[in-house]
Amino acid sequence: MKKSIVFLLLFLVSATIFGQAKFGNPEVDPIQIQNKFSDWWTYQSKNIMLSRDYVALDTDSKEISKEIFLNELTNGNYIPIRLKSEDSIYYYKLFKIQPNSDTSIKATINQEAFDAVKNFEMEGKPFPKFSFKDLNGNEVSNESMKGKIIVIKCWYIHCAACIKEFPEVNQLTEKYKDRNNILFISLAEDTPEQLKVFLARKPLSYSVIPNMKTYMNETLDLNAFPTHFILNKEGLIAKVLNNYKSLEVALEKESKL
Structure with missing residues (x-):
């Protein structure tokens, strides 16, 4: 009886581990990258494409819809960082903008996300007649x-x-x-x-x-x-x-x- 319980527990733990998303730590330090606008922008412009397909994660690493993710970036106080992953899927996670960060970082993210929301909302709709x-x-x-x-x-x-x-x-x-x-x-x-x-x-x-x-x-x-x-x-x-x-x-x- 005890062996059965042990095997059951091992099975549940294994299922939990293997069922988890295959992402790890941020590919850059979310706090350090905010020290200078130029450093953040170099990273953002080369590594974050809000229009592409990706798995969106909140600050607790829980999956959320792309629409919610973009709206948080538009109206909130977050930066997106890509997480290292074991597969070819892109994982973008929200991180809080630090109080001492350059205000241009927040302003730029808000604008880029605003444009991305507009673009996302057009997807799936007919292109205007021309x-x-x-x-x-x-x-x-x-x-x-x-x-x-x-x-x-x-x-x-x-x-x-x-x-x-x-x-x-x-x-x-x-x-x-x-x-x-x-x-x-x-x-x-x-x-x-x-x-x-x-x-x-x-x-x-x-x-x-x-x-x-x-x-x-x-x-x-x-x-x-x-x-x-x-x-x-x-x-x-x-x-x-x-x-x-x-x-x-x-x-x-x-x-x-």
């Missing part, structure tokens, strides 16, 4: 692209971050050049004349649609550039992202569906 002509006179519309995966880059000539990623997004179009079910288009604020002069110096492999300022500001309600959309074959928004690294990961996943 019918435009690109710089080459080709018609681009929801109907003409039905049944295809669409990658949309929103940008403008004087956006330094938008231009900086040109070489990388051009490599992305090259990677998928043999996939005729994946199309790359871009919406630009600028006039056809301005774009033709600019793109002669800085080529972009996307189909470029000019004069999109009103559409991007009012219809899409964008306030951060660049913004990338991935539309699935049903015309629904699969992902909304603000940098190339997130786009590359998300498109690879979508291309395999």
Whole structure:
């Protein structure tokens, strides 16, 4: 009888251990990283992508929804830190911002999370109806692209971050050049004349649609550039992202569906 109880206890302990998530300690010291804004920003910009797929954890390491996680970052007093893990899954955990931390850290996190919430809320919804002509006179519309995966880059000539990623997004179009079910288009604020002069110096492999300022500001309600959309074959928004690294990961996943 006693042996049975011992075996039962061992089984329950083993089940608990092996059933736990495979994450460990933070990959950086959550307190030390807050000492200087520049140190925190170097980490944040390279390692934390709020638009990607990840397991969200609260301060007690309990799993919460991505929506709750982003709202805590938007309205609360937290920073996100990635945890070391034994698998390929990303685990982001909330840590309290220290009272003596640079106030710019909290302000930046609140703004980035606010943008991420807006992007997250668009996912799963139909992309607004459109019918435009690109710089080459080709018609681009929801109907003409039905049944295809669409990658949309929103940008403008004087956006330094938008231009900086040109070489990388051009490599992305090259990677998928043999996939005729994946199309790359871009919406630009600028006039056809301005774009033709600019793109002669800085080529972009996307189909470029000019004069999109009103559409991007009012219809899409964008306030951060660049913004990338991935539309699935049903015309629904699969992902909304603000940098190339997130786009590359998300498109690879979508291309395999």
